[in-house]
Amino acid sequence: MPLKPSDIQKKLPGGGKKNCKECGFPTCLAFAMKLVSGGVALEKCPYLDPEVKEWIVDAITPPIKLVSVGAGERILTVGEEEVVYRHEKTFFRPPGLAVLISDAQDDQAIKARLKKLNEYEFRWVTFNLRADLVVLKHESGSKERYLSVVTRVAQEKLPMVLMCEDLGVLFAARDLIADQKPLLYPITNANLEEALPGLKEKAVPVAVRGQGLEEVVSVTTKLKAAGISDIMIDTSPRNLKEALRDYTLIRRAALKHTFRPLGYPIISFLPLKAEDAAEEALLASALVIKYASVIVLNDLHRETLFPLLVHRLNIYTDPRVPLAVEEKVYEIGEPNEESPVFLTTNFALTYFAVANGVEACKIPGYLGVKGTDGLCVLAAWSTGKFVGETVGPFIKNSGLEGKLKKKRLIIPGLAARIKGEIEDELPGWEVIVGPKEAEELPAFMSKLIAG
Ligand code: SF4
Known part of the structure; x- marks a missing residue:
């Protein structure tokens, strides 16, 4: 439920009737109204006790966390969605489309995939449409190989997901490109305790993988308690049906019940092994509609990427504003x-x-x-x-x-x-x-x- 200024006003000094103006606003209600719209810092009121402060911070924090991956021009920012259904208002931040690259591929294959990522760009109406990021999977078994591929791909200045089950290798890769703010995947119930000290060393976003919602909740709760909140989540669905069920539950839990442990953007590895490009694009198109914030594709194909990008644009275009060109x-x-x-x-x-x-x-x-x-x-x-x-x-x-x-x-x-x-x-x-x-x-x- 959206927070009303009057809800906050009641928590302000004197039940919101002190009206001393020290915050720069004529009344406590005016201050509360500005707080709800994010236009003023809580500290402007010197009379708030810590408990009330904590309550207000929690109340005005968006139900789905805003998370950024990457840095510079191509940074990908997702989250802070406000509605379950697009027609209620609009969806705000289109999901990033990622392409998977494995360090077990040879250099030529990696080069070809990066070339596609850079060259498959489509002009549509007034937009340039293209895929957004790379998921770099550690499969070779060699730390040196993975770090060398990370260094090579980082030259593209694209947002990156470092996907590696070995924490030592994962952190070494992060340290190479920490200024590019890669997303670290996966943090799980099994590796969390071991990962926490390393995660605290450098502020980059992390992605939690759990087998189902309960496990994800358990990990995000512990991460939050440790002061880490730039989080994405993956419930490991086994098929499209499970993905749609999980993602719908996550969106509803976050927005309708302000359930913070699930209030994070979703990273989705396609739940079926895609048989062909068309099937993969169809699966991805369903996930665009139903709440994924990063969708990982096995490969890019010009003929299926273009309709997928147009579909994403349509879903994430504000239905209240017609698309227009200059007069x-x-x-x-x-x-x-x-x-x-x-x-x-x-x-x-x-x-x-x-x-x-x-x-x-x-x-x-x-x-x-x-x-x-x-x-x-x-x-x-x-x-x-x-x-x-x-x-x-x-x-x-x-x-x-x-x-x-x-x-x-x-x-x-x-x-x-x-x-x-x-x-x-x-x-x-x-x-x-x-x-x-x-x-x-x-x-x-x-x-x-x-x-
Ligand atoms: Fe109310 Fe605090 Fe502003 Fe004074 S400083 S008007 S108590 S909100």
Whole structure:
């Protein structure tokens, strides 16, 4: 349950009625309101007794811990999710997609995998989509080999998960790249006591592995008591059904019951041995929806990575905010004074469909994108954002009139009814109703040019 300012106010001095203003706020309630939004430090009130302080710190700490892996530009930050279902608000931090590299692979194979990680990057709407991190598994049995592969991979400056059952090797690898904040995996019930002194030496995140929820709870509780809280968790599900069950229980326990021992991001090693790339992508797509924060893939394949990344983008795009591109005139090819002007709205998917349609015409042109708060043509028209009165000034202020000898404006077929309004606003322009679908533009333009 979200915390209300009045809940905190009651705990403040004098039952929240002291109102001495020493914290810089006019009342205790105003201070409590700022505390809930994270905009002020608790220490600003000098009259809090330690027990109350502890209660407030616990109450305002997000139910799912924010955890970062890596450093610099490619840092991956996950956690602090606020809802069980995306439609309640939005999901905030997309899961990192990791690729597995083993030190038992030969150097060529490792190089090839890193190459894919760097090269498989896709431009989609206004985003660059790509995988995020590397899981480096110690399988060779040789400490020297593992450390050498860690050093090689660290040159890529990507977030890394060090996956190693031998604590001595794990800590040696961490010490090599501690400034890159790798995630250490696995910390378990069996190795915890031995691991604790080493874990306290350097502040890097750790991932707990347990056989089921109870074991994870036991380890996270002990880590927290030892002052370690940058934690991810893995319940070792054996199949997708178990993964969805565990991850749903974790999300609900954290958010609905503020159960702190499970209030951490989940790292997921795909619960089935993926038979092929498509199956692996399908499994990963389910885990994107159901609460994994790091998803480890066995390999990267261009044809399955792209849809997976688009799927992740869709799930983690705020459903309350339409995807939009900038309002302006885009040049397609090298347009000249004879080139036509195509018109559309700034809903990102509409823009890309029309831009592709214009490119397919194989004639240079201008694409006027009218800002409509990200609404598509019909929705923008029905709300008065894509009508003669808005389109006219947009075209007039665009500078197009000075560039064109022949002023032809091709409007979307779905907006045929605003043709007359635009003609009234833009004397001297020929307004042509185009096709309803962008993919029909090439055939439409061929006919138009043929006269
Ligand atoms: Fe209330 Fe403390 Fe602020 Fe005084 S300093 S107004 S007691 S919150």
